[in-house]
Amino acid sequence: MNILNYTEDHHAFRKRFNEYLAREVIPYAAQWEKDHIIPKEAWKKVGQAGFLCTNVDKKYGGMGGDFLYSTIVCQELTKTCQTGLAMSLHSDVVVPYIDEYGSEEMKQRFLPGCVSGDIVTAVAMTEPDAGSDLSSLKTTAVEDGDEIIISGSKTFISNGIHCDAVVVAARDPKIDNPYQAMSLYIVEDGTPGFSRGRHLDKMGWHSQDTAELFFNDCRIPKENLLGEKGYGFLMLMGKLQQERLVCSMGAIYGARQVINGAVDYFKTTKDASGKPLSKYQAIQFALVEMETEVKIAETFVDKLIADHMEKKDVKTETSMAKFWTTDLANRVTGRCIEMMEDLGMVEQNPLVQAWRDFRITSIFAGTNEIMKFIIAKLMQL
Ligand SMILES: Cc1cc2nc3c(=O)[nH]c(=O)nc-3n(C[C@H](O)[C@H](O)[C@H](O)COP(=O)(O)OP(=O)(O)OC[C@H]3O[C@@H](n4cnc5c(N)ncnc54)[C@H](O)[C@@H]3O)c2cc1C
Structure with a gap:
């Protein structure tokens, strides 16, 4: 008895994806492990081939597929024994925040790039003193006119080195209740005050970049607030x-x-x-x-x-x-x-x-x- 009903379209997608992996990933996987990173180009290639963010709506460049496409990507990618091309993290963990909670303007701005691989994403919750307990987050977000100033640091962020857009959890220092104080913001690569720290050397997941991120009075436009203020948690x-x-x-x-x-x-x-x-x-x-x-x-x-x-x-x-x-x-x-x-x-x-x-x-x-x-x-x- 099959619990999951894969259609002919799913099978065809799996076949195309496996052909892609055989050509563009498997021959390089061992080298990527040794390098402790993948070339950023690999993200663009896989996006342009149509394998990123398969659930995103067609109007933003996606294929509007169901979650079975995500299972195929995860399953076949696992067989390549490399972790650097973290497609499931990007497509099924981070981009869904933008897809579900982002404004229409934000979706138009980010989703096509997420699909094409021009925008690699990361989500930054963990801090040097806040891992499991998110209520102890210290990174702050302070409104200043049309801008929000993000200050603080994050650690162990997957895709930290390659990311072009990071979903950052930060708190309003004026609100005492840590859960009501937390909001999510998108910080883009190149924003003054946003920098990367160490590329962390881990015991495993060698080809995946995991890094520290720093926000030093980093000013982002108010439009980069994701969803409603205070709803981050x-x-x-x-x-x-x-x-x-x-x-x-x-x-x-x-x-x-x-x-x-x-x-x-x-x-x-x-x-x-x-x-x-x-x-x-x-x-x-x-x-x-x-x-x-x-x-x-x-x-x-x-x-x-x-x-x-x-x-x-x-x-x-x-x-x-x-x-x-x-x-x-x-x-x-x-x-x-x-x-x-x-x-x-x-x-x-x-x-x-x-x-x-x-x-x-x-x-x-x-x-x-x-x-x-x-x-x-x-x-x-
Ligand atoms: C390879 C890698 C990639 C990561 N990628 C990301 C990422 O992309 N974005 C991101 O935000 N974070 C990321 N993380 C961070 C990860 O989510 C945290 O390491 C994790 O949440 C644990 O936090 P901590 O390390 O601070 O441990 P702590 O929270 O300090 O916990 C230490 C130990 O205490 C235990 N513990 C804590 N609280 C309790 C409790 N209430 N009851 C019982 N036991 C408890 C924990 O299980 C753990 O064993 C990544 C981590 C790794 C290793």
Whole structure:
């Protein structure tokens, strides 16, 4: 039984996207990992090929597709083992803020560039002293005539180096209640007072740029307020369902890659007597256990995708999926590496990169402890 109904159009899109990846991404993925960044050109190329922001309406240059196009992009991109071309972050996490909350003028100004890859986006919430607890944000936004002055710093911002437009969470210092004080603003590259700090060197996700951002009396036009003033926290919360779902998709599509790779490895690797390792019951049972868990998670995530597409409220379930699938991906990868013994440890083994990359997934988009904290609240515990 298929939970998700992919049409002929979806299949054709997947085929075109895979051809694109084979030509423009896979040959360069290893080099991008070594460089710890991708060339900015890669964003324009993929945008011009029609694979960014597939959900954006045709009148802004998008294809007006449903969320299944996002699942295809996420699934196929995961197989390339590179994280720099963070298409899901741009198309399914950041651009939806502009698409849903932006004024008509703002949409006309930004969305066509987001679709074409001329505008790479980022979202900046985290600060040196404010991660999980957004109520402790210190970045301020002060109105001054037709302008807003943003002051403060952000850290661990994905696409921080390449971004042309950043959705920044900042607070009005005159309002005491931190939730009512928070608004979202778009800061554009080149605005005086906006600068980038260190390009952070991470244990995984090497090809993805993650950076510090600084706002030093950075003056933006009032029109760059996203949505209504004081609704920043609610807007962030409103978009977390999709963000957590996208994280779960990335984790489970990655775990599927790992388990498929491990099954191949144990079937084709033989012991001294010529017996494939997959014929040993200890190996079989371990692979069966992991395959079972991955299959259960795939089914759960597919059901959440279907529910999300029907606009159901699945905040509790997507929070469950985020912590469970990212933990599962970590668990499966670690166990497979151990079962491969010495070969599991060599840098050339793709699972080594997967192990490093998955480690990060339990931290971003809300740590897995925070997911449990939210679920406990939603369960009224
Ligand atoms: C690779 C990467 C990319 C990122 N990209 C972005 C981005 O694009 N934009 C952005 O804004 N941020 C980004 N982040 C930041 C990320 O969202 C934060 O790291 C995360 O929210 C945790 O914040 P923190 O690191 O300050 O940890 P803290 O909030 O200080 O938490 C420290 C530890 O305490 C635990 N903890 C905190 N509060 C509670 C609680 N109430 N109950 C139980 N345990 C708790 C946490 O789970 C964690 O283990 C990124 C991070 C990484 C690593």
